[in-house]
Every structure is written in structure tokens, then in C-alpha cells.
Amino acid sequence: MFTAAIAGASGYAGGEILRLLLAHPQFEIGAVCASSNAGSLLGEHQPQLSALADRQLEPTTPDVLAGHDVVFLALPHGASAALVEQLPDDTVVIDCGADFRLRDAGDWESFYGTPFAGTWPYGLPELPRADGSRGRDDLAGAPRIAVPGCYPTAISLALAPGLAAGVIEPHDLVVVAASGTSGAGRSLKPHLLGAEVMGAMSPYGVGGGHRHTPEIVQNLSAAAGSRVGVSFTPTLAPMPRGILATCTARLRKGVEPEAVRAAWVDTYAGEPFVQVLPSGRWPSTGAVLGSNVVQLQLAVDESVGRVIVSAAEDNLTKGTAGGAVQCANLALGLPETTGLPLAGVAP
Template sequence: MTYQVAVAGASGYAGGEVLRMLADHPQLEVAAAGAHSQAGEPITAVHPHLTAYADRRFCENAPERLAGADLVVMTLPHGQSAALAAELPTGTKIVDLGADHRLDDAAAWEAYYGGPHAGSWTYGLPELPGQREAIAASDRVAATGCYAVSVTLALRPLVESGLAEADDVVVVAASGTSGAGNSPKKRLLATEVMGSMSPYKTGAHQHVPEIKQATGATGVSMTPLLAPMPRGIIATVTAKPAAAATAADVRDVLAKAYDGEHFVHLLPEGAWPATGATYGTNAAHLQGGVDLDSGRIIVVSAVDNLGKGAAGQVVQCANLMLGLPEATGLTVNGVAP
């Protein structure tokens, strides 16, 4: 059986990656590809690599153009999804890649995003305990933030197992420039980015409350970095151990948490994640250890911010919501060099 999918915000980087993955999906077809300022333009004028859509044009991000699809994907700027979702028929299956419905705490939303809280939907990270079943039973799913999925996969098992203290977590994570979207910004020009790394949103990144909600951590200090690469996230997560821990203890906790998971890979002992190995995939690569000097637990996580951090997660959730095998249309095999 084939299902029709409408994509709102398909002209952005994440929307384009959703279109790319759907083009090769055996049971999902794109019924509509919505855009704002690019509405009416050929899809390949914005995404020249998507030749499967050479005869297609963007439509408007209008509810009447999206309604009727079996599932709607929203890849819109934060704060825009809730209004559009409210105009779609009740019962329409939606996966929202924006932040509008991720947070349970209205105060956290207002503090980090501003404006009224639109309410929470089922959180779209299938690898969390019980979440796969909840996603499959839901019509409305809020996909994760890109940093949040990388950090959560690294941190959740440590807190849940009691290996790490929940109130002393430090994250330093670097993202490729596609994480900032495709709107023209001086700080994202090649001349500003190439050969340089810089922090941003230091001490107040919007994914911190999401990470705390998803992991059970109570104190998270996060420093995001802009890296001179187009895509990928690598997150170094350190935490104070609840008691003296060894590298074997850390690896054992991660191995048990992700035993049998198709998209989360604990690398062999001594091998550490690299962003390039995850490009174009829905995979997350993890490795854990203990700092020799401080005794702190270290877990490093790498994902493609447009894959497992965005479009891949959307397709994974869509598969579950439509009753399809979870891995359909997704790959764990990267592109190299």
C-alpha cells in the first residue's frame, strides 16, 4: 500500500532532505511540497539535486493544499506549526519538525522561545523507553531537535541507570551550518565560517529544556559550536558519576540501552564517533569512557543533523504512525569520503 505525504516548508534544508528520503521510499509518495516565498517555483530550482521532482513545483503552505494527505510533515520555523496544524482536519496524522509541541512545560517554552505555549504532542524519539509504541498510536508527533537527539541518546541511559548524577551534566556540541537554515546571514557566509569555529547561544540554547525533559537530567550546561562543515553534529557529553565508574561500566550501560536498536550504534572499544560516518543516514554513533583525571563519564555522539537529527527522524516516526516497518526507506550506511 502507498501513502500520500504532504510536506510544509519543503524549500528549506530539512524539508529538502525529507523530499530526498521520500523519493526513495517504497510506500510513501509526496502529494504536495509546500513553500512560502518559493511557492510556484520548480522544486529543482531550490533543490537541484532532487531530479526525481524535476516536473514538480512548490505549492503554498496552505491547509487546503495539505489536507487530504495520509500524513503531513511540517518543517517550518519555530512558532509557525501550531497555527497551521489547527487548520488541518481533526485526525490528520502530523509529524512536526518544529519546536512548537516538543515541551511539556509552558514556562520552559516561554523562557526559551517566547510567546504562548501550543501544548505538547507525543515526543518523536522512538529509541526512548515506551516511545515507539506511543508514536505508533498517535496522530500528532513532535520530532526532536537536532542537538537534542544527539545529546539525549548519549545521556538518557546514564541518568536512567543511575550511573551518572542528574544535576551535573556538561555538553559541548558542534553543528554544521545547515542547522541554522538557509536564510542568508552574514555569520554563515563561507568567508566567515571556513577555517573558524565559534560558540553561539551560549548558556541559553533552546534544546536544553528538551534534553532535560527527555533524559531526566536536572542540570545541563550546554555550549553549542558552529563548525566549518555543511552538516553533522558531534556532541561530547560529560557527567559526574554517582559512584566510581569505569569505561566498561559506561559501555555496558549504553550496550544494554540500545541492544537490538537498528539506528543506534555503539562503536567498538577504542573507536570514537565522527560526523562524516553518519552523513546521509538515520544513524547515531556512540562511544563512552571515563576521564582519567576527573573521573567524569564521557559519551560522544555523532549524527547527521539533517538525518537522525531531522528528516530521518521524521520518516522513522511516519513509518511507525502508518503501520510500516520502522526502517523502511532509511539507511545506516553513510557516504564517504
Template sequence: MTLRVAVAGATGYAGGEALRLVAGHPDLTVGPLCAGTARGPIEDYQPHLQSLAGMQVSETRADLLAESDIAILGLPHGASAKVTSAIEDLNPDCLIVDLGADHRLASAADWEAYYGTEAAEPWTYGMPELIREEGPSQRELLAASTRIAAPGCNASAITFAAQPAIAAGLSEGTGIVASLAVGYSGAGKSLKPHLLASEGLGNAVAYGVGGSHRHIPEIAQNLQAAGGHTASLVMTPVLVPMSRGILATVSIPAAGTTQADVLEAYTAAYASEPFINVTSSQPATASVLGSNGVLICPVLDRDGERITVTCAIDNLGKGTAGAAIQSINLALGLEETTGLTVNGVAP
């Protein structure tokens, strides 16, 4: 038996990637497609999804979403909570996954400080690989959940890069400095002048500088779960002329350790992870394109005072929709890797 999946925000980048993965999943089938203002055949907005050609995009209505077993919400920040409440009234058994940020943060104060609106209820965080120092594992939490908050893409890359060092006691998690090269799909599909090809091609530009990026409290929350003592970090994402992908370079303070210790910590942390590979060569975003894979290379700096970790992910894959499908698999009791691949697309 296959389960129906409705997608809100089906015409956007994250929604489109979720649709692509659902369409290729053996236990899921695509249900109602919704969007804010877009209407008509889905191929007008997602022409690469040929198997879904002819399906119609409707307005975002709770009754349409509640018809399905699973609802994936790819809506603007702040929009998911209201829709969720209406879905719950109509179908309390519906498994709901939010691709936005509405339900990621446990701290209402952090949400209000970074997003400027009233905080919504925190949901189970959709990162199965999250290291938790205490309590049940993240996989156990997801297996018992019907409300899942998919992680942020930049937050995912930095978390994967930093949490093994913290969990192994090589770092307290303070003083972390991260620089990220980010593909333009991470900025969404809205038409804005700085996202035009004429502006982006041959160009690199930073954003969210000076501690203002909204993923910072999410990253701090993740690293605290691993045993870190940080509440903030220096994070500078840079838009670079590629469609999708993130290459995070994360500098982590450390002392009294060796390269062998670092490699052991990262290898042990991810030894049983189906989608995370620790490599001795520098990761490339092209190697994880279109996949749910994560490539990580940890190196102790020559002075022994910092660990530099590079991490490559597909921002739409493991950074968003892939993590959502992986979490859905766990919530449904399916094999975690179902419908997902660790292999990228090349050339």
C-alpha cells in the same frame, strides 16, 4: 498502496531532507509542496532531488496540506500550531509531523521562557529510542499517535549520549556539560551575514552560550524521562565549517563505577536499536553523513569522576527528518527502518 505526503517548508534544509527520504520510501509518495515565499519548480531550490523535478512549490495553505494522508511541517518556530489547527478542521485523520519545536515541550512555562510566545499543545516526541523510566515505551506511544513532534538535532545528540548512564543509575543527570561541533545546515537556510561562506570557512564560532540555547529544556525533559533529576545543563554548540553533522562531546558526573560498568550500560541500552551503534573508536561525523545512524563512544575518565561520551549524528538525518520518517513508520505500523539506512556516504 502508498500514502501521500505533503511537505511545508519544502525549500528549506529540513524540508528538503524529508522530501529526499519520502521520495525513496516504498510506502510513501510525495504530494503537495509548500513554502513561505518561494514559488516555482522544486528543482530551483532542491536541485539534488532529481526524481521530483517538475513538481511545483505553492504557498503554505492548509487545504493543500490536508489533501494528503501525512503532512510534514518544516516551518519556523511558532508557525506550526496555526497551520495544524486548520489542517485538523479539514482532515482530522491526517498524520501530522512537526519538524519545528512548537510541540516538543510538555512544560508551557519552559516554552514561554525560551521561545517568548504562547505555548502550543505538546505532541508525542518523535524519538523512538527515548528511554522512559515509567509508563509505556516511546515506541508504543508513537504507534498510537497521529501528532508527532520531531526532536531537535542537538537535543538528539546529547540525549543519546547521556540517557544510558542515567537509566543505569551511573549518574543522576545533574552537572552535565556538553560541547557540540555543528554543521552550518543546523542554522537553517535563511540568508544571514554570519552564515555566508566567507564568514564560515576556516572559522569556528560558538552560539547559544550561557544556558540560552532553546534545546536545553528539551534535553532536560528527555533525561527526566530516563530517571534524571536535572532541569538544566551546560551546553555550548559551535558552528564549524561543514555542511551537515553534529559531534557532541558530553561530560557526565559519575562516581563509584568502572569502564566495564559504563560499557555494559550503554551496550545494554542500545543492544536492540537498529540505528545506534556503541563503538570503542571515536565517532566521526563523516561516518553517519546522509544516514539515520548514531555512533556513540562512552569512556570513563581516568579519575573515575566523569563519563565522557562522544556522539555523532547527521543533524538533518537522525537529528531531524530521519527521526520523523522513523516515527511515521511506527505510527503507520510499518517496519521502523523502512526507507532509512544506517550506512553513511563516503568519502
């Protein structure tokens, strides 16, 4: 058994990590930590976790977190770096924040506005890269892992196979994606009030302004072997959780439509958490609710020479907490699928 501490346990991502760890046969839940909610009972914030309802939230300090085999950090962006410096080197740290995802210091400072903390192995195991490797090649035994953002998980897995196989052009990638409100965290924000969200959709971060943009470019450039161009427009949907990403790219000249589907099917053959659906079936956020799965479907619009890939995921599971547990499994030498749900919850 491995002991796990969770920082940010009163938030959405922290609660989802705890839900998954309760069903994990190799983890024992240790300290559950929070910042402003420290001292209160976990059940006040995560009533769905009845087995842990009487646990008191402890302060998020190095002393509390030390002594565990694994520490999961579900903290606001920019909060992880200072804390990690004070944790033992032999503690596996899985960071769900953005602090260590980016390789380019300029991108970090431009999009996040704080000093660059460095780069950790990037926790997207299924990501194909131009050199034939996968993301998981960097994760086995890694003591520090940066979990991807929720949008980059869906979008990267949607487009990377076509770039790695050379069937789509890298310079004109267009993505429009809808996310549920939990993607913005649990803090009170006027634009996320029920009265504002119900019955409405709205774009945000338009014109390349979303913080996940450089992460998406980084991942897809690794798949293509050269820098790609991505136009990313996120939208807010009136649902609590889920992402549906519609990704399009120019079909490379001379590539037949049959070769396009084969690139995705071949790439993800044997990947339990990425499902290329049978022809004619399209992804739905409802179908992946609560699962650690990304569903994909694609089509070729021959009239304009573009490939369309649709991706659905649960932003809190595969997009955050499930990805974190998957990375912890790899870091600890456990089977990658241990404790992670393949089936969604419907309706």
C-alpha cells in the same frame, strides 16, 4: 501506499524529507509546499532532487495539505500551531519544528517568546526512560508527533542510558557540541556566509541561552526520573551538515568502569539507528553523513571520576528528516526502519 505532503519543501529539512521519501517504498509524494517560494519550481531550490525538479511549489495552506495521509511540517518555529488547527484530525502530522516539543509552558514562553501551543508525543523512539519504557511506546498510531531538535537527538541518546541505569550523576552534565551550518536553516544570515565560516569555529547560545536547552533537560530528566542539570555550549563548525557532541557526567560513586559501558551496550542492543562503536573507535560526522544513525563511544576518565560520551549524527537526517520519517513509520504501523538509510556516504 500512503500519500505525503511536505510544507517547507524549499528548505534544508524539507529537501531532506523529500530525498528520503523518494526511496521509501510505501510513500507517494503529493503536494510540495512553500511560503515565499510558492509558484517556483522545486528544482530551483533542490537541484539534487532531479525526479521532482519540475514540481511547482504550492502555497502552504490547509486546503492544499488536506487530503494526504501524512503531512510533514518543516517550518520555522512557531509557524506550525496555527496551521495544524485547520488540518483534519485523521491526517497524521509530523512536525519538525519546536512548537509541540516542550511540556512546560514557561520554558516555551521563555525561550521562544510566543504563546504555548501544547505538547504532542515526542518523536525520539530510542530514548530510554526511568520507568523502563522507551519513546516509541507513545508513537505507534499517534496522529500527531513532534520531532526532536537536532542537538537534543544526539545529546539525549548519548547521556540517557547512564542516567536510566543509575551509573552517572544527574546534577553535573556538561555538553559541548559542534554543528554544521545547515542547522541554522536556509535563510541568509551574515554570520553564516562562507567568508565568515570557512576556517573558523565559534560558540553561540553560551550560558544556557540555546533554545534546545529545555528540550535536552526534559529528555534527560525523563531518563533519570528526576530533574537534571545540564550546561550546554553549542559551537558552529565549518561544515555544511553534521553534529559532534562531547557529553560528560560524574561517575556515580562505587560504579565500576566495566558497568558503564555495559549500560550503553545493553540499552541500545537491537536499536538499528543507534550504534555503540567497538572499543577504540570514535564517532565521526563523516561516517554518518546521509544516514539515519547516531554513532556513540564512551570512556571513563578515572582520574577525575567522569564519563565521556561522544555522539555523531547528520543533523539533517537522524537529527531532523530521518527522525520524521521514522516517526511516520511508527504512526502508520510500518516497520520502523522502512526507507531509512543505515549506511553513510564517505568520503
